[in-house]
Amino acid sequence: MSDALRLILFDVDGTLVDSQGDIVASMTSAFASEGMAVPKRDAILGIVGLSLDVAIPKLVPGLDAAVYARLVDAYKAAYMALRGAQGSQISSPLYPHIRAVLDQLSAVDHYLLGVATGKSRRGLDALLAGHGMEHLFLTQQVADHHPSKPHPAMILAALSETGVAAQNAVMIGDTSFDMDMARAAGVRALAVGWGYHRAEDLVGRADDVIYDARALPGAIERIWESKQ
Template sequence: MSAPLRLVIFDVDGTLVDSQGDIVAAMGAAFAAVGLPAPKREAVLSIVGLSLDVAVPRLAAGGSAADHALMVQGYKDAYMGLRAQSGVAASSPLYPGALDCLERLHAMPDVLLGIATGKSKRGLDKLIEGHGLEHFFITRQVADFHPSKPHPSMILEAMRETGVAPEHTLMLGDTSYDMEMAAAAGVRGVGVSWGYHPKEQLCRADHLIDDFASLSGLIEEMWSLGA
């Protein structure tokens, strides 16, 4: 009898790529568009992972709905401009070991890879194309089609698309929203220490890792792959 398929779902910003420079700068431009001072870096990074229509009102709680709409568009415009100036590889570089990890997992016949991100489809497609990652991910869940994290919709749809059961699925991410989303979907959550939320906030994680090499070993141990 063949082994069941396994699904590893990756968050993007703060997990696969470090895009904090452009995120902070774009949010500053969004605030400037409505005449507000830029929020502090720590405040901006605290909302990374949320969809923009949720993140912006959290950062600008006193603003009107019209202001928030302008800010969301201002963020998108600024982010696209920054990315166009420097290119994807420089704008959102892969974290050390990320590509090697993806290649190793992709080579495992029983493992499927997916993405669950607060990015738009356009933004994710550009990032994947810029890094040449098109062949890795069989399912890509984005903010355009789902409620914001930590709602479990992205993970539930990824499992539906791939036919993988919750007990054979895990979510890798750097924020509390990722871990809460995993718990809500009934899958394992693996938190990473190199992202935008401190480890202390990843209390819902089933496991914590400090590098991508540890992820490969953890997955093989949990699922006895290659044994």
């Protein structure tokens, strides 16, 4: 009998790629365009993973909708300019060993890989193309089509697209938003300790926390082997 299909979903920023330099620079540019004080770096990184229309109001509550819309547009323009000038491999480099681990996982017949990200469709397409990873992810869920994390819509859509049962899926990410989204969708949650939220803050939300990408395959197997 063949093994049941397993779905492995990845967050992107802070999990697969380290884009913090461009994120902070783009947010700095956006706030400067409005003549506003720039939020602290830790605050900016703390909202990575949320959709921009949710993330920016969390940074600066109480502004008019028109101001938020301009900040979002200015952020996107700045981010695109940086990526265009440098290319994805410099602008958003893969974390150590990530590519080798993705190739290893994708080679397993009953594993399906996917993405659930706060990035836009255009942003994800550019990133994957820049790293030559377009072929790796069967299902790609982006902010354009879903409510922001931690709403479970992205994971539920990925399960529906692939036909994988929730108990056979795992969400891998670096933030509390990823872990809470996984719980809301009824899938397992695996946290990485190299991203933008403190690893110790993820321990109670995740089934496991790893600190080296090379530990991912083993951690995934242990999660599925454990009792539901």
